[in-house]
Amino acid sequence: MSPHNRARARIVALEHLLEGLIKLPLIGRRVGLDAIIGLAPGLGDAATAALGLYLIWEARNLGASRGTLLRMLANVGVDTAIGSVPIAGDLFDLFFRSNSRNLKLVKRLLDQR
Secondary structure, X not given: OOHHHHHHHHHHXXXXXXXXXXXXXXXXXXXXXXXXXXXXXXXXXXXXXXXXXXXXXXXXXXXXXXXXXXXXXXXHHHHHHHHOOOOHHHHHHXXXXXXXXXXXXXXXXXXXX
């Protein structure tokens, strides 16, 4: 397996862990550790932000442009800033999936190669 394919597999696995681990039966949406850990004030949002930054680091190692990296960083920043607001931020985490957005950007980068 090529380094790009291994990186893609790591990124896809992390995105699934953060955004799609379990399906909520009442609303039919998938959630992951980003929404679950985010329920813990402060620490949860910091932990999921760190995992989101790992995706950006992988994209950097894959040769993502500065613009793509900044867009990815903005996604994580918005998710962290709004996600840290009690209750409203937890609801926001259900719908704004920064890691899924960033995965799409990385896939686009890899598909160009």
